[in-house]
Amino acid sequence: MKKLPFFILVAAIAAVLAVGLAACGGGSGSTSPTTSEGGGGGAESEGKEGGTLKGAYTSFPDYMDPQISYTAEGWTAMRPVYIPLITYKHASGEEGAEIIPGLAKELPKVTNGGKTYTLFLRSGLKYSNGEPIKAGDFKYAVERCFLTNSGGSPFYTDIVGAEQFAKTKKGGISGIKVNEKTGEIVINLVKPRGTFNNELALMFVAPIPQKTPAEDQSAHPIPASGPYMITKSQPGSGWEYERNPYWAKDNGKQMPEIPSGHVNKIEIQILRNQSTQVNEIESGQLNWIFDPPPTDRYQEVKEKFEGTQFREEPTISTYYFWMNMKTEPFSNQKVREAVNYAIDPAALERIYTGQIKGTQQILPPGMPGYQKFELFPHNMKKAKELIAESGIKDKEITVWTDSESPNNDAGTYYAGVLKELGFNVELKILNPDNYFTVIGNTSTPNLDTGFSDWFEDYPHPNDFFDILLNGESIQSTNNQNFSQTNIPPLNEKISKLAGEQLGPQQEKEYAGLDKEFMEKAVWAPYGTRTLSLFVSENINLETAIWNPTFETELTSLEFKE
Numbered sequence: 001m002k003k004l005p006f007f008i009l010v011a012a013i014a015a016v017l018a019v020g021l022a023a024c025g026g027g028s029g030s031t032s033p034t035t036s037e038g039g040g041g042g043a044e045s046e047g048k049e050g051g052t053l054k055g056a057y058t059s060f061p062d063y064m065d066p067q068i069s070y071t072a073e074g075w076t077a078m079r080p081v082y083i084p085l086i087t088y089k090h091a092s093g094e095e096g097a098e099i100i101p102g103l104a105k106e107l108p109k110v111t112n113g114g115k116t117y118t119l120f121l122r123s124g125l126k127y128s129n130g131e132p133i134k135a136g137d138f139k140y141a142v143e144r145c146f147l148t149n150s151g152g153s154p155f156y157t158d159i160v161g162a163e164q165f166a167k168t169k170k171g172g173i174s175g176i177k178v179n180e181k182t183g184e185i186v187i188n189l190v191k192p193r194g195t196f197n198n199e200l201a202l203m204f205v206a207p208i209p210q211k212t213p214a215e216d217q218s219a220h221p222i223p224a225s226g227p228y229m230i231t232k233s234q235p236g237s238g239w240e241y242e243r244n245p246y247w248a249k250d251n252g253k254q255m256p257e258i259p260s261g262h263v264n265k266i267e268i269q270i271l272r273n274q275s276t277q278v279n280e281i282e283s284g285q286l287n288w289i290f291d292p293p294p295t296d297r298y299q300e301v302k303e304k305f306e307g308t309q310f311r312e313e314p315t316i317s318t319y320y321f322w323m324n325m326k327t328e329p330f331s332n333q334k335v336r337e338a339v340n341y342a343i344d345p346a347a348l349e350r351i352y353t354g355q356i357k358g359t360q361q362i363l364p365p366g367m368p369g370y371q372k373f374e375l376f377p378h379n380m381k382k383a384k385e386l387i388a389e390s391g392i393k394d395k396e397i398t399v400w401t402d403s404e405s406p407n408n409d410a411g412t413y414y415a416g417v418l419k420e421l422g423f424n425v426e427l428k429i430l431n432p433d434n435y436f437t438v439i440g441n442t443s444t445p446n447l448d449t450g451f452s453d454w455f456e457d458y459p460h461p462n463d464f465f466d467i468l469l470n471g472e473s474i475q476s477t478n479n480q481n482f483s484q485t486n487i488p489p490l491n492e493k494i495s496k497l498a499g500e501q502l503g504p505q506q507e508k509e510y511a512g513l514d515k516e517f518m519e520k521a522v523w524a525p526y527g528t529r530t531l532s533l534f535v536s537e538n539i540n541l542e543t544a545i546w547n548p549t550f551e552t553e554l555t556s557l558e559f560k561e
Contacts, residue, residue, distance in 0.1 A: 001457050001549075002062075002071045002436055002480070047540045047558035053263040055288040056271040056280070057238075058404055059432035064218040064233050066203045067144045070151040070480070071436065072455055072551055075203060076290065077239070077268070079550045080228040080261060082206035085119055085138060085185070086197065088458075088549055090259050090556070096547040097459045099201050100257050103133060103225060104185075108200070114192030114499075117200070121183035122254045126246040127209060127223035135178035135185050137207035143173055145204050147214035151440065151478035152204035154467055158196075160188045194501045198458035227252060227260045227555060236433060241266040262558035274405065281309070284536050288557060292532045295353040295406050301534065310534045313546045316366045316456040318464065319348075319356060320525040321414055322482040323449045329397065329423070330449060330483075334390040336521035339449075340376035342383035342417045348526045351409045356527035362464055362514050364528040368502060369461040369510030375518055380420070387421050396424040400439055400450030402432040411451050418449075440479045452482055453529070457549060461510040462498050469517060470494045485522045 061074035066082040069075060087102035089095060101107060103125060108117040125133040145153040146166045157163050160175025175188040189196065199205075208222050221230035221239075227247045233239040242265055244251070252260050271277050271286075274294040278301060280286040293301040301310055323330035323339065330336055345358025363370045387393070397418065401411025408429055415427045426446075430438055438444055439452075457463045467473050471486025472495075493513055500506050517523075533552060535541055540560050545553035 001075060001455055002453060047262060047543065048561050049262055050264050051559050052265040052267060053287050053557055055266065055268050055290065056277050056286050057268060057290045058272060058274055060236050060270050062436055063216055064239060065216050066206045066208065067141060068148050068150050068216060073290065076551050078203060079553065080555050081224045081226045081230055082203055083225045083258065084201055084203060084206040086201045088201055088547065090545060090547065090553050092546050099197055103207060108197065115189045117187040117196065119185045121185065123183060124250060125225065125254065126250050127225055128229035128244040128246060129223040130246065131209055131223065133207055133225055134180050135183050136180055137210055138185055138205065139173065139176045139178050140210040141205045141207050142176060144214050149475060149477045150204060151480050152202060154473040155199040155204065158189045158191060158193050160190055192499045195460050195462050195498060198460060202457060225251065227258065228266065236270060238269040259555040261555035266554060281534055281536050284538065287536045287539050289534055292355065293534060298353050309537055309541055310532060311541065313531045313533055315529050315531055316364050316548060317453060317529045318362060318364045318525050319453045319527045319529060320523040321449060322452050322523055324447055324484055325522065326484045329392045329395045332390045332392055333521060334386045335392055337376065338383040338386035338421060340521050340524045341379045341386065342421055343524050343526055344378045345526045347413060348410060351406050351413060355530050358527050360525055361518050362523065362525060363461055363510065367456065367461055367464065368459065369507040369514065371511040373515055383421060393422055394424060397448040398426045398428055398446040400428050402435040403429050404432045407451055439482055441477050442479055443476065460502060465494045465513060466498055469522060483522055487520065490516060
């Protein structure tokens with residue numbers, strides 16, 4: 001998934017918790033007992049139950065709608081609210097990538113050579129408005145992905161009838177059969193898909209009431225299936241949570257694997273000034289922030305608070321500059337190669353104050369299939385020679401980035417590199433709230449090149465290829481393939497590998513695919529990221545969980561006794 005530009009990506013998580021501090025963890029006790037948080041953050045909780053958690057994001061999530069959001073900001077915010085049929089364990093590290101039952105009784109039974117998945121919805125579940133959760137709600141959630149042109153919809157086009165439904169938006173998806181009485185859900189695929197369990201565990205297909213409109217509901221919170229419900233959402237300003245009244249007496253009893261959370265309320269505000277966020281954590285006005293401290297204060301915060309209120313968190317991520325391969329100058333491979341030679345990862349490491357480690361490939365360290373290579377060592381002389389060979393000069397291009405530090409600085413650096421290569425450059429710096437929405441709309445004028453990042457949705461290399469580089473995944477809106485890469489032989493390799501179970505041979509092939517794409521210089525990757533968790537002194541850092549997909553687990557945050 002994307003992170004809303006650099007800090008935007010962090011902001012999404014913070015947005016979840018991000019509202020000013022509540023009364024120091026005071027308030028009535030929790031409606032559920034203190035529980036272990038799945039082993040991710042450390043020891044069993046011994047903190048104080050209840051109170052209001054106040055947090056802050058730097059930017060509002062792309063969407064506060066489970067079928068449409070595709071940023072860390074949104075996923076962190078909605079993780080405790082919407083539960084898929086199967087989900088990821090609430091834990092840190094590799095344990096947090098383990099798939100467990102969610103609204104379904106058990107993990108899917110897979111038959112028919114890997115093409116049929118059968119699940120049963122737990123009985124007696126209710127949404128936060130008291131409405132029963134039905135098997136048909138899952139079918140509607142999948143269809144709503146396509147009705148809203150969700151960026152996640154390509155994950156589900158292998159369901160029988162989904163590709164046709166994506167075109168017509170009529171008639172439903174025939175490959176999903178449900179029995180409302182028994183809770184049975186049967187999903188038939190056109191072909192085996194080795195990553196389908198991972199994709200069923202994503203929020204895109206979390207069941208929601210079938211009366212939910214097929215349009216963005218960011219300002220109108222959808223009833224919750226999880227331990228918390230969003231009671232108010234004001235795009236651009238913030239949102240608030242309270243406990244789901246049907247969790248303790250209904251849903252939570254059936255899903256003991258899903259943590260109930262510790263606080264009674266969460267208030268998140270959008271606070272654009274990142275230095276102010278740090279000040280308010282230190283003063284106790286905020287309990288948690290989604291984004292890392294700003295670059296000019298990062299080392300100060302780390303030295304002062306590491307181990308007590310602050311800790312660094314490694315991620316499986318790739319930061320890169322995309323180049324639109326459909327139009328000049330980036331339709332020319334020599335130009336794309338030149339850009340890769342011209343960019344200095346070490347310079348970007350400095351811009352990100354050491355929070356980025358330079359890389360020049362699509363798969364990041366820690367992802368299965370990663371094998372380090374370096375095709376384009378920094379060489380400005382070579383870059384200029386390639387530009388001369390390309391025959392392209394004096395071309396006007398637009399560079400896109402967002403206004404949050406250091407993404408704006410990275411964009412400014414990149415624009416300077418392109419100017420040095422001889423291009424006439426316009427730098428467009430957008431509000432981070434809608435940056436990915438704008439560049440994800442292929443009708444936006446002058447989508448030449450710009451900043452992006454990608455953090456794993458699940459621990460499988462397909463996640464870095466199918467949505468981002470498969471030409472068949474290009475969409476007119478909510479597009480994730482910003483480079484509009486469409487190389488048929490490589491599309492076929494992606495599709496072939498997606499249908500196989502991951503093993504040593506597949507990892508070797510993904511490593512080869514990584515190199516093949518970079519030999520065509522489809523991106524200019526420049527780093528993999530370290531993020532951070534920063535809380536006020538009255539929050540228990542020891543039990544706070546950092547999940548590899550959802551980052552800060554809001555249900556793990558608790559006030560100290």
